Every structure is written in C-alpha cells, then in structure tokens.
Amino acid sequence: MSQDSTTVPETVRKLSGRRRREIVAVLLFSGGPIFESSIPLSVFGIDRQDAGVPRYRLLVCAGEDVPLRTTGGLELTAPYGLEALSRAGTVVVPAWRSITQPPPPAALDALRRAHEEGARIVGLCTGAFVLAAAGLLDGRPATTHWMYAPTLAKRYPSVHVDPRELFVDDGDVLTSAGTAAGIDLCLHIVRTDHGADAAGALARRLVVPPRRSGGQERYLDRSLPEEIGADPLAEVVAWALEHLHEQFDVETLAARAYMSRRTFDRRFRSLTGSAPLQWLITQRVLQAQRLLETSDYSVDEVAGRCGFRSPVALRGHFRRQLGSSPAAYRAAYRARRPQGGPDGRPDRPERADRTERGERFPGTEPVEPRSGEPSVMSMRRSAALAAAHAVTGAPLGGDRHHGHGGHTGHGLPVGHGIGHGTNPVEPGKPESDLYSPHLPGQRERPVG
Secondary structure, three states: OOOOOOOOOOOOOOOOOOOEEEEEEEEEOOOOOHHHHHHHHHHHHOOOHHHOOOOOEEEEEEOOOOOEEOHHHOEEOOOEOHHHHHHEEEEEEOOOOOOOOOOOHHHHHHHHHHHHOOOEEEEOOOHHHHHHHOOOOOOOEEOOOOOOHHHHHHHOOOOEEOOOOOEEEOOOEEEEOOOOHHHHHHHHHHHHHHOHHHHHHHHHHHOOOOOOOOOOHHHOOOOOOHHHHHOOHHHHHHHHHHOOOOOOOHHHHHHHOOOOHHHHHHHHHHHHOOOHHHHHHHHHHHHHHHHHHHOOOOHHHHHHHOOOOOHHHHHHHHHHHHOOOHHHHHHHHHHOOOOEOOOOOEOOOHHHHHHHOOOOOOOOOOOOOOOOOOOOOOOOOOOOOOHHHOOOOOOEOOOOOOOOOOOOOOOOOOOOOOOOOOOOOOOOOOOOOOOOOOOOOOEOOOOO
C-alpha cells in the first residue's frame, strides 16, 4: 500500500479460533539485533491511550528453545512461546540472526498456521527471510534491507523483491526495509487499523515523521555478492560498465555472451534477480549521479557521457530512480560540502554554478532547478569496484501497492534515449566509472 494512500485492503480476512485483531505477537530469535527487536515492542506494547493511540495487547514470543541473546551480549527472556501465536491477529518477525541460516522449522510451521487462520504477518528488515522461508512471500512483492535484497531475491526467486521501498503492504503480508523503516511500517499498521490521527499521535510521541517520503535509493551501496564475480557473465557485465558512454542495448550484451536474447535474459535474471534492461539503465543513472557529484560537466554533457542521447532522457530516468532532477541533486549535494577547498578556492566551479543558474554555453541547453525540488541526502561515492563483481540492477516492482509511490519504474528502452560516442580522459572527469548497485528485482514492467 502506498504511503500516500488512504485506502484499506479490499478484503479483510476472517480470523479463526481464539485470534483477536488487537493482539500483536512479536516473534524473537536468539542473535537478533536489539534495535529492530525493540521497534514493535515500543509501538504495540506501551499504553498511550492518553495521547489518543488505541491500545494493542502485546505477546512477546520466543521462536526457539534457546537463550535469546542479542546485541551486546544481552540475554532476553520471552514470557511466551510459539503456542501464543495462536491468539494473535498480527504476528511480527522483527529480525533474523543470519541470512545464511534456515529458521527453526517449528517457527515456520507456526507462521504458516497463523497465516492460514487469517493473521496478518509482518517481517521487518531481515525478518523477511523468515517469511520467505515459510513460503509466505511466494508470488508476492516484498522488500528488506537494501544490503540483503540481492540475497533474498536469489535465494527465493519466486519473491518479487523491490529494495527501493521503505515498506511493502500486500494486504495480509507486509515487509519493511532495514532498521528505521520498521518504524515506518509499524506506523502504517496503526494508520490502517485506527486512522491517520492515531498514527500521527503515535509519531509525535516517538518523535518521528508520520510518513517518510522517498525510498532506499539514496542509501544504496555499490557492494555486490562475491559469488557473482566467478560467473562467465561477469566478463560481459565488465564490458558494459566500461562502455556506458557508448550506445548499445541488451541484444549487444547477449551477442557478446554468445546467447540468444531470451537465454541471456533468463541467465541474467537467475544470476542477479534483475532484468538486464533495467540494470543497464540503472548503471547509466548511477554514472550520471557520480559525474554530477565529482565533475564540472553540465547536465547535457553528463547525459552524453553516460550514454543518454538527450538530457531529457537522463532527467526522466534520474527522477524516477532518485526522486530529483539532476540539477537539484547536484545543488543539494554541493550544499552539504565544505565551501572551500584546501587551497582556499571556492569548492563550486564557476562553470557549474552558471549552468545551474540556467546560463547558456555553446551546444548546451539552459538547466534550471525547479521550485520545490526535494532535497537529496547523498555522500560522495566510494572508490570504483572491480568490474567483474559489478552485476545487479534496480528492480521493477510488481503492480501491487508499495511503500512509497514516488517511482513508477518506467524507463526508455536502451537505444531510445541512450547512446553517444567515446569518452576521452579530460580534466574534471572521475578516475573510474565502474559503479554498480546492489539492487535485484524480479519483474520487468513495460518501458517507454
């Protein structure tokens, strides 16, 4: 469900047996991080009726018969076991200790039974891995911490992972991104159950915004799964990253891999969880992002050096993936940098400053930031990664409701809005252009 939506799910599942909608069970495991574990305890376990927040009844349940050790060596004692899940209308799994370990079978059985009996199942951060292991995310859209999204997509290919979202509401199964996004999802649940006023009152008590705009894009790292570098497709991906300034499409990549387009698409998806077309567009956008941060090129020049045939194409893809125009992104990035360099000269080159004011240069269009542009939180990107390990891309989520509605995922086909010649070494150009996001996805929407 979109954060901007005021609707509720079309169908409300009937609870069976002793389950009550006001009862929230939190399922804890040993080794889980204490912050994520504490989020549902704070949201649903404290009586804030004096602030206008309806009360939930909280059941803290141990998901396994071992001491519940958490961050810093703390040991917790849960007052209930798995049997208490039979009374809950909502079951929250706030975290899982390791994305490489399978959850306890007894806990998975309890979750499946709760879902079959009409309970709402919620996975915060790595809790999505527990839901996926129980089969509750099969064929559904979901999200998790961006750092673990590729692993979730690869391990559970039937899950439509979208690491752009802060949270995804698929009706009776909900998932969130990492850490603070768990608060966003819990507030969303309160809003769904009791309305915007109750959620707003709770947000004020927690001193957090009732609705956060944007998604995880601004926090994405370029780190990649180590196992990808050994795959034969890594050579093709390395070539693509080294030639982003040139015009080529997915058919070109398939030919370099000596595969048909259909085989290449299937192989690429099985390896990365991402559609090759969207992966390629995302690489070009990320390259543009870095050039805007580290070079003096105008937006028109950045478009050409990233393989876009026009600045219009760049602006469209840039806004869809990062929620801002290129000019506004550059202005916000530089506003957060020191105003002077080591030699005392201004940190903002005069040419770039004139470009952002809209002044013309030979062969360029005026670029003016639009009023009301959103601020973009961004740090200077880390050093370039080895090309053989640079495989993944931004996903195109499904057609269900997602945790924020700012990105449609539509893009122009490679070859329409992408292209330009060589990229000679010039002053102001970064030393390396090899960047790749850690962003898998399963489904490709129509682009155009």
